[in-house]
Structures are given as structure tokens and as C-alpha cells.
Amino acid sequence: MSEALRLPSGGRIDRGTTLNFHFNGAAYTGRPGDTLASALLANGVHHVADSVRLGRPRGIFAAGAEEPTALVRVEAPTAETMVTATTVELSEGLRARGLNGHGRLEPGAALSDHDAMHAHCDVLVVGAGPAGLAAALTAARTGARVVLADEHPEPGGSLLGTGEPLAADDGSDWVARCRTELESCAEVRLLTRTTVFGHFDDNHLMALQHRAPGPADGGGGARRRVWRIRARRVVLATGAHERSYVFSGNDRPGIMLAAAARRHLHRHAVLAGTRAVVCTTNDSAYAAALDLAAAGVDVAAVADARPAVPAHWRDRCAAAGIEVLPGHAVVSTSGHERITGAHVAALPTGPGGRLGPRRGIHCDLLCVSGGWNPVLQLFAQARGELRYDETLAAFVPGRAPEAVLVAGAANGRFGTADCLAEGARAGEEAARAAGFRPGAPVRLPEAREPAATAPRALWSVPDPGDDPGRHFQFVDLQRDATVADIVRAVRAGMRSVEHVKRYTTIGTAHDQGKTSGVLAIGVVSDVLGRPVGELGAVSFRPPYIPVGFAALAGRDRGHLHAPVRVTAMHDRHVAAGARFEDVGEWKRPWFYPRRGEDMDAAVQRECRAARRGVAMMDVSTLGKIEVQGPDAAAFLDLVYTNLISTLNVGRIRYGLMCTADGMVLDDGTVMRLAEHRFLLTTTTGNAAAVLDWLEEWSQTEWPHLRVRMASVTDHWATVALVGPRARGVLRALAPGLDAANDAFPFMSWREADVAGIGARVCRISFSGELAYEINVPWWSGRRLWDALGAAGAGHGITAYGTETMHVLRAEKGYPVVGQDTDGTVTPHDLGMHWAVSKKKSDFIGRRSFDRADTCRDDRAHFVGLLPADPQELLPEGTQLVADAPPAESPEPALGHVTSSYRSAALGRTFALAMVRAGRDRMGGSVRAVVGDRTVPVTITGTVFYDQEGARRDG
Ligand code: NAD
Secondary structure (H helix, E strand, C coil), X not given: CCCCCECCCCCCCCCCCCEEEEECCEEEEECCCCEHHHHHHHCCCCCCEECCCCCCEECCCCXXXXXXXXXXXXEECCCEEEEEHHHCECCCCEEEEECCCCCCCCCCCXXXXXXXXXXXXXXXXXXXXXXXHHHHHHHHCCCXXXXXXXXXXXXXXXXXXXXXXECCECHHHHHHHHHHHHHHCCXXXXXXXXXXXXXXXXXXXXXXXXXXXXXXXXXXXXXXXXXXXXXXXXXXXXXXXXXXXXXXXCCCCCEEEHHHHHHHHHHHCECCCCXXXXXXXXXXXXXXXXXXXXXXXXXXXXXXXXXXCCHHHHHHHHHHCXXXXXXXXXXXXXXXXXXXXXXXXXXXXXXXCCCCCCEEEEXXXXXXXXXXXXXXXXXXXXXXXXXXXXCXXXXXXXXXCCCEEECHHHHCCCCHHHHHHHHHHHHHHHHHHCCCCCCCCCCCCCCCCCCCCCCXXXXXXXXCCCCCCCCCEEEECCCCEEHHHHHHHHHCCCCCHHHHHHHHCCCCCCCCCCCCHHHHHHHHHHHHCCCHHHHCCXXXXXXXXXXXXXXXXXXXXXXXXXXXXXXXXXXXXXHCCCEEEEECCEEEEEECCCCCCCHHHHHHHHHHHHHHCCEEEEXXXXXXXXXXXXXXXXXXHXXXXXXXXXXXXXXXXXXXXXXXXCCEEEEEEEEEEECCEEEEEECHHHHHHHHHHHHHHHHHHCCCCCCEEEECHHHEEEEEEECCCHHHHHHHHCCCCCCCCCCCCCCEEEEEEECCEEEEEECCCCCCCCEEEEEEEHHHHHHHHHHHHHHHHHHCCEECCHHHHHHHHHHCCCCCCCCCCCCCCCCCCCCCHHHCCCCCCCCCCHHHHXXXXXXXXXXXXXXXXXXXXXXXXXXXXXXXXXXXXXXXXXXXXXXXXXXXXXXCCCCEEEEEEEEECHHHHCCCEEEEEECCEEEEEEEECCCCCCCCCCHHHC
16 A cells, blocks of 8 residues: 555645656655654555665664765756665655666756855854754844755754644744744745755855655756855854664664654654664663654664663553663664664673573664764864763764854754753853854744653663674675674774774765764774773764765856857957967967978978068967065065165066075066056966966965955956067057167067057067067957058068967076976076075075985986987986986886977977986986887087077167
């Protein structure tokens, strides 16, 4: 019969609507308000899938995010690779299959149905149970902007799953009133179906929100949203997860956390079984036993591990006809696809004692409570410290991070009245700390509950009976990891719980040990004979729940994943047939083949034009950063290795930046635009990183320096005009500019009209030839390009790309940061001693140049290489070894090739390399390892062309 275990009334489901769904190929029905797990239980289905390692049947163990076993793959309405049945809301047409823990990614591209949201608030409350609701309402009444997030479809937390009336007032009525008031506050945002999964620095939190299933889905819009929330104060009211204790055969379907059985009863009006045994170490499972009995379950017994049973619960059980077994625990179970019986026995009363005789009790449901773990994953992610509380047998918050408060069960308060009061206090404190004065007090409902008695810390049944190897005492149900595995880890020498975790894989599955983590620490403590508090907790990392990459990516996918940047002249390059190269996000012309030319031929032609006539290149992508302020010069003296403050207005200097360890970070030119104003260029790929770098030093190390910087990369379009005839072309376009050598010398800049466009013209050269870099506003870039093309036509002006640029600069021995360097190269290694100031008292990296390692004579030096065969083109990255093979094997590498080209000007190939003590090997030879061959090469200086530097003045 369909939904045979559904109660005729109660629960928070819509009985007027039937939902059809399929599980493992069979058809079932359920109701709106069900989870897939509750709908399966309503149909008597417990066995979800077989376990990952041992293939043992596994069922539904919990009722929420902490579920370790009931993993499913959802096939419809929208595919989900791997989710827990307890967190999937039932919807019409849902199709799912049980999963053993090995998921398979969806082969088709997921729809772009994830969105990103950003929110700022004064107080973020995570969790909408009694503590969270009291906190949110109290904070809202101060006028603070409040965000309240809860993973469930409706607020209420445990109150909805217990059915225990608050005094003179039904718990859910109070919840409904809170909700109404919160929804009426303009500054409050209630996010349901929203799980906060990451708590990062400065109260930046991330949350995953699901849209309600059903017709709303068909209407389009994002199915999920990832929220990035920045909060002044955070109140964590995340409640507690129940845990079990370990006994033999504790993994069979039908074994369930006691509070989960109770939650399925009250939320979904579902009986998880017909005849139950309840075993516990604390008070909370009694309420589950009594509620199940009242709903018609035959509760055979409550086995309480504590020798003394609280009178209140003993009397109520007696009245309900439930047998209570003090000092007892479940030691093993029977059954296969479903539990058929539990064996209980009296626990030993003293050290060295033995279990009492075992008694078998027939049942189809075994409810377990081994205590409660405050949900502190977010707290720990935010660097909160955890402390073990002996009385509660639980880890509770220790020192809290700044601006984070914990309230309710998450703070080890397991009584409802305490949770309400503490929530209200936390809400007020958080709002006050965010600058708000208390508002009207929130009237908290009275909670009538018996005084709590302390739990017993029981991690595993000490005598495993017929399972002496403890191979069926499961600690992590998902990983199939047992007490035997922990014993093996300890025998192998593991002492830290972090090591045991990694050795056994406990706590590393999708649930990240929500129910097994603390249990594992308890078992380690038993095995080692060391107190739990001494062992400490394991660390938690985001995300708190599994989050799909598609959700994190949101809309940043396909062509939006990595935006393409193009220059103002891009369509001219396309029209000219350029082949493009990706440099960072930029598309840069690589070379411009003409009429069937291959790359080699095109590059040789482009190089000849630059060396003999005139050529032009779009260099707009070079990073440009403007640095301004009265202390700009002093700041730049600190970040560059050479002196910048002595630069005159109108002049340009080449500069190197190093990291604190003295390694070259970037290079470029610095122009002094005015006394307090500089323009820096950076390599194309490093532009953002260099700006970050400057900001970091300015903000964290030298906040007293009055300096500001901004990227102006895409404010300017820039063309390099290169070659002996460059001056002629420039004169034709800029008649007002005195381009004579002495009027406009090398390494200076001038303002001028070029082709009628206001331009900044720099005399710098990355090719060794006479060259100008002409900067115009971005939107005039294409006009400038066209004008240069027209004015240079008579001189045979030739556009060239990055490959030719590389050949030209390599012929001159100019290194490219990131190609010839790799983060382990100092300016001195590059032979650029001249670029490192000896006058400045400090700059980033200076102190590192005195380290023994940076002063070594045999560091790798930047050198040139000429292969003996002038046609041999060495692949970049080629290893270099000594000329005479040494006796030792393997042969030590002396260095490697960093750049290698065919040169039109030299009529041969050449290369640049980093070679150990390279400057002491000038004229010597080494061998390059090319595939299976070794190729003799000669070590030379780095400058191959125009060594006197005669050409740069034209
Ligand atoms: P709660 O469990 O009622 O509410 C916490 C809420 O936070 C839940 O809805 C949970 O789903 C949600 N949540 C947790 N992590 C989240 C996240 N990362 N993102 C979004 N939502 C998240 O907790 P409370 O308000 O502290 O109240 C605890 C209640 O449970 C009290 O009524 C208390 O008596 C009862 N309780 C009793 C015992 C016991 O031993 N008797 C033990 C624990 C709790």
C-alpha cells in the first residue's frame, strides 16, 4: 500500500497534493513538504544503497545535512550527481537512484541556472531554531540590517521536529509569529533553503540557496544561488547534531538517530518503523521514544547507558508501558536489508568488567542517541577554538573569533529556554556592537521542560561480543571505516586525531564527519587511554556541505568564464590576417602571415623591416599604472631596485621590482609626468598582480606614505614605431614635434599632436632600434594605427607581432620576466647590477641580496648560447650539461634554455639561457640535451646584435 507508514494526521506536509516519484526504478508517492528520505520511509523503504567498500546495505540514518549514508543520484527533474536523500525536497516526477558514494559527473553541460548574490548586513544569524529566531528578532527590533539564513524550507529548527509544546503556547505558533514579524521588517532578509557553507576572514560568509521545487522551477530563473554575505557581526545559532555510539552491526538499514526518527514523525508524519528499540546515553532519546509510542510504534525498550535513569523519564516510560533498561547498551544487531533485532546487555560496572548476558529484542527500528555535537564547523572555519566539555561530553566553543557570537545548542545549551534566552542576548549584543541601541524586548515563550541530567560519554561498546576484531563496528558509515581501522592506525603509530583521520579516511566523505568525527576522537581516546580533551578536535574547512562547481561558477561560464580583452586596433589586426596569441586575458597579434607564409617566414620578414626600414606594433596591452601623491617618489624608491626619485620630469627610467626574497618580480619603465605623478609600465600578464603588489605594500607596510595608484592600462592605446626610418614617419605625422636626437633624446617623453591626436610620445626601445612609443587615448587607437600605416606606406611600414618582438629583444639580450626568469632569479643573476641601487638605504628585496645564497658565485647566470650548427634551433626549456660527460650519473644539469629563436639579422639561430656560473664560462662550451641527442653550444654574452648600442639613435 502506498505511504503505509504515513500517519493519518499531523506533520508539516500538504495532504491535498500527491507527488509521484521513482526510486531505484520503482514508483512511489509522497507529499509536498516531504524530503526524498521521508517519502521513502513513508513507503517503508529503508535500504537506499550498498556501502562503498564492503557492499553492505545502508539506509537512512539522519534527517538533514548530517546524513552519512543515504546518498542518491537525482536524474530528474534536474540532474544532481550526488546528494543526500534527507536534503532533497520531493517534487513531482522526481527520479533518483541510491548511490554507494561513488558519483559520476553529469556528462552534459549543466544549464546555466545558478546565480550569484551579494548582501551586506549588520547582523547575520545562521540557523533559525529557537536561538536563531530570538537573536534575529531582537536584532531586527534595534533597526539593524539582519539576514537570517536557515537550510530548511521554513524557520523553526528543532521546534518543528520535536512537537513538544512550548508552555501555554504551541512552538510552531511562536515560530509563525516570529516569521510574520521578521518578514514585515524592511531591513530583514529571511533566507530559507539556504545553507551557509563557508565562514571566511572579516565575516565574509558564503551560502547556497535552493529554489523551492515545483512549478516555480518551470518559470525559469536560477535554480540555485550562491550568496556572498558580508556581515558586521555574526550569530551562529546552528544547533547540534546528534551522534550515535558504536556497536557491532551498527550500520543496518533501520538504525537511525533518535532525533531523526522523531523529526520524521513530527515534520513529515512518518513512522520510521513499527517496533522500535531505543538506546541512549542521555535524556533526549526518551522524548523520541515517548513520541513514537504515542504515534503507535511499539517501543520495546529504552536501553540507557547510564546506571541511574532520571525519575521523570522513568515514570513517563512506565506510564506509556515502555521498559527501561538502566546501565544497558545495544551490543549487536541482526538482519540484512533491514534490522530485525537488537541485542542489549548490561554494560560493565567497573574497569575490567564484562558485559552482562545478551538479550535479543525483535525490532525493525533501532533509535540511537550517543550524545550531541554542537554544530561548530563555521565557528572553527572562522578560527574559533573548540574546547571539550567533560560534563556535556561534547566540543563547545572556546575562544571566539572577533565579531562572532554563538548561541543555543551550538553553544552547548541543550534546553529550549536556555536557547531562547541566549539567542535574544546574542542578537542584542551583536546589534549593539554594530552600533544599534536595543529595541523593544522580545517576549520569549516559556519552555516547560524537565531538568536535564548529565549524559554518559560512551563511544563504543567495550566488549564487542561475537565481533572480536571489531570489523563491523562502524565509525564512519560512509567510508566503511571501523574501530578495527582506528586500532590499526594507532598501532601504526598515529597519535594525533588528524593523522588517524587521514590514515582511516574517517570524516573525509561528503558529510565531512558530521556524525562520525567526534565519535572517532572518542574511540581514539579509548584505544590510547588518553582523555578526549587532550586529543583535541580535528579542524574543519569549508564547505560545510557539498557545493557543486556549477553553483560556485554561477554565470561565469563559457565565454564569461575568462573574458577576452582586445585592444582598440583589434579589428585592424584581424583584417590584416594576424594570428593571435593569448597573453593573460589579452589577444595579441603573434605574427601577420602574408600570402601563404609560415610563421618563420613572416617573423623573418617582420624582423628585417624593423631592423632595416620601419615597423609598427600594437603594444597597448602593456600594463600601465599611474602613481600619484606627495610621497609617490619615495614610494617608488621603495618598490623599485633602482633610484626613481632622481628622475627628472620629462624623463623615463627602466626599473626592476623584486620580491622580498630578492627575486625579480617585474620590470618596466617609469615616466615622471610631474613632480608628484608617475606612470609605470608593467609586463602585459603581470599588470594586475603588480597593482595588487603596490597596493599591498602601500596599505600594510607604508600607510603613512601619501600615495595613490590606479590602473590606466585601457585608458591608453599605444603603438611602437620602430626602425631606422621611424623618425621620418613620426615627423610626417607630428610636424610640431622636434624629433631631433638632442631635442628629444633617448629615455624621454614629449607631448605632441600625432596625426591630429593629442599624444604622449616616448623614446624607448625594446628592439635596440630607434623607436618611439606613441600613446593616445584608447578611442583614438585605431585612427593612430591607420595614420601610421598610411604615413609609413612609402617606407614599406610593416606591422609585427609578439614573436618578432621577442626575436628583436632577444638579439639585444633583453630578458622577459616570466620567460627568462621564473621567480628564482635576482637582478644580479640577470647581469643587471646597474639596476640595483647602492645608494638607497632600503627597498623591497635589498636585504636579501646580502644572504649567502644570493651572493654565491655559482648561481645561475643569464647568458647567450650559440649552437655549433647555426641551423640548430634549441627548444625552449632544453637542459644543458657539461661538455665532458662526468663519471657520475645521472648527469647534473648546468642550466636550461629560456628563449630560443632564428635570427634574420644574424643569419643563424641563437638562444638565451640560465647557466650555473654562466658568466665564468664565456666562450666555453656545454652540451644541450635535445631529445636523444646532445648538441654542442658555445656560451656567449647576451647581446648578439649592435653591441655598441649605436642604432637606438637612428
Ligand atoms: P536548532 O537545532 O533548533 O536550530 C538550528 C538551525 O540551524 C536548524 O534549522 C539547522 O538546520 C540550521 N543550520 C545549522 N547549520 C546551518 C548552516 N550552516 N546554514 C544554515 N542553517 C543551518 O538550534 P537552537 O536554536 O540552538 O535550538 C536547539 C533546540 O534543540 C532547543 O530546543 C534544544 O532544547 C533542542 N536540543 C535538545 C537537546 C537535548 O539534549 N535534549 C540537544 C540539542 C538540542
